[in-house]
Amino acid sequence: MKVPFLDLKVQYQSIKHEILPALESVCENTSFVMGKHVFDFEKQFAEKHGVKHCVAVSSGTDGNHLALWAEGIRRGDEVIIPANTFIATAWGATLCGATPVFVDCHPESYNLDPAKVEAAITSKTKAIVAVHLYGQPADLDPLRKIADKHNILLVEDAAQAHNAEYKGKKIGGLAKSASFSFYPGKNLGAYGEGGAVTTNDDTLAEKCRMIRDHGASKKYYHQMYGHNYRMEGFQGSVLGVKLKYLDQWTEGRRRAAKKYYEELRDIPEIIVPKEMDYAKHVYHLFVIQVKPQTTLSTETRDQLQAFLGQNEIASGLHYPVPLHQQECFAGLGYKKGDFPVTEALAEHGLSLPMFPELSDEQISFIASKIKEFFKK
Ligand SMILES: *Cc1c(COP(=O)(O)O)cnc(C)c1O
Numbered sequence: 001m002k003v004p005f006l007d008l009k010v011q012y013q014s015i016k017h018e019i020l021p022a023l024e025s026v027c028e029n030t031s032f033v034m035g036k037h038v039f040d041f042e043k044q045f046a047e048k049h050g051v052k053h054c055v056a057v058s059s060g061t062d063g064n065h066l067a068l069w070a071e072g073i074r075r076g077d078e079v080i081i082p083a084n085t086f087i088a089t090a091w092g093a094t095l096c097g098a099t100p101v102f103v104d105c106h107p108e109s110y111n112l113d114p115a116k117v118e119a120a121i122t123s124k125t126k127a128i129v130a131v132h133l134y135g136q137p138a139d140l141d142p143l144r145k146i147a148d149k150h151n152i153l154l155v156e157d158a159a160q161a162h163n164a165e166y167k168g169k170k171i172g173g174l175a176k177s178a179s180f181s182f183y184p185g186k187n188l189g190a191y192g193e194g195g196a197v198t199t200n201d202d203t204l205a206e207k208c209r210m211i212r213d214h215g216a217s218k219k220y221y222h223q224m225y226g227h228n229y230r231m232e233g234f235q236g237s238v239l240g241v242k243l244k245y246l247d248q249w250t251e252g253r254r255r256a257a258k259k260y261y262e263e264l265r266d267i268p269e270i271i272v273p274k275e276m277d278y279a280k281h282v283y284h285l286f287v288i289q290v291k292p293q294t295t296l297s298t299e300t301r302d303q304l305q306a307f308l309g310q311n312e313i314a315s316g317l318h319y320p321v322p323l324h325q326q327e328c329f330a331g332l333g334y335k336k337g338d339f340p341v342t343e344a345l346a347e348h349g350l351s352l353p354m355f356p357e358l359s360d361e362q363i364s365f366i367a368s369k370i371k372e373f374f375k376k
Contacts, residue, residue, distance in 0.1 A: 011357065083342040
């Protein structure tokens with residue numbers, strides 16, 4: 001049985017009859033950049049997340065940048081970023097000229113650990129970026145308390161967490177703003193690059209709309225510095241079709257996760273992810289850890305990955321090198337050992353296949369192979 005890490009083809013086949021006419025309608029309307037499809041999608045996406053505004057942009061990375069740029073983050077400022085995230089979270093800060101300050105993640109949620117955030121705050125700190133990593137919301141209430149106490153900005157990086165909930169509320173409107181990614185492999189993926197910034201703040205939304213379109217609200221009249229962060233019509237049309245299926249696909253991921261929990265329960269050599277009681281996890285990724293204390297090390301994780309590969313089961317590492325150990329941040333002066341929880345995930349973590357259509361049979365097969373590996 002061959003199990004891919006992610007299967008975008010099977011999803012495309014199921015909605016092809018809606019996608020192709022939607023793309024054709026973009027051509028017929030020649031609404032190639034922004035236009036009706038994008039604006040309709042913005043409205044629907046905001047509604048879906050219970051937030052007032054959605055500003056569609058050209059990628060999640062651009063959304064990370066725009067959310068901080070529009071708040072005036074600039075050179076000399078510090079922005080708190082989890083060490084355990086995809087690097088684009090940090091680009092949001094660096095593109096503003098600000099310095100990312102890394103903080104370790106919580107040992108169970110794998111997200112920014114509120115208990116460790118306060119120690120990282122200095123007089124230069126201007127923002128905290130709470131990433132909802134792997135599809136699980138960060139613990140926003142304590143983070144908001146810290147942000148309010150120090151009068152700094154709190155934003156969400158929701159690139160992996162469309163449709164997720166924190167204490168019964170959809171993420172995306174629970175901080176000053178949130179950025180989303182619609183990269184094809186994300187829980188809601190375009191057929192190319194795409195992203196969005198959501199917010200309940202009218203002024204911020206207007207500013208984001210202007211920066212996205214060359215700093216102008218009226219063509220050729222540029223009131224502020226800007227950039228071209230516009231979304232393409234094709235992407236808006238695909239996302240409009242796909243958004244209708246997001247609930248169904250989210251439930252597909254949660255069903256797959258439930259099956260994994262059942263199947264992997266009695267394997268003492270691994271740690272399965274934990275769905276926190278404040279979270280509705282949307283399982284962008286299902287990351288297990290090979291327990292470090294059972295003489296098992298990174299090599300064991302690598303051997304398990306190779307063994308799964310021999311059995312045609314794909315898997316991934318998220319992420320093999322924590323941000324503070326990336327070469328590009330060598331100048332910031334971090335070292336190995338600074339963030340043990342994040343480093344443990346890099347060394348022992350393994351992402352198993354996860355997508356809505358992943359079948360129970362496939363999951364049983366994966367579990368049986370993991371068991372076989374540890375019996376050897
Ligand atoms: C994917 C991702 C991004 C960037 O999104 P792109 O659309 O690929 O630019 C940002 N943050 C996180 C946590 C991501 O997973």
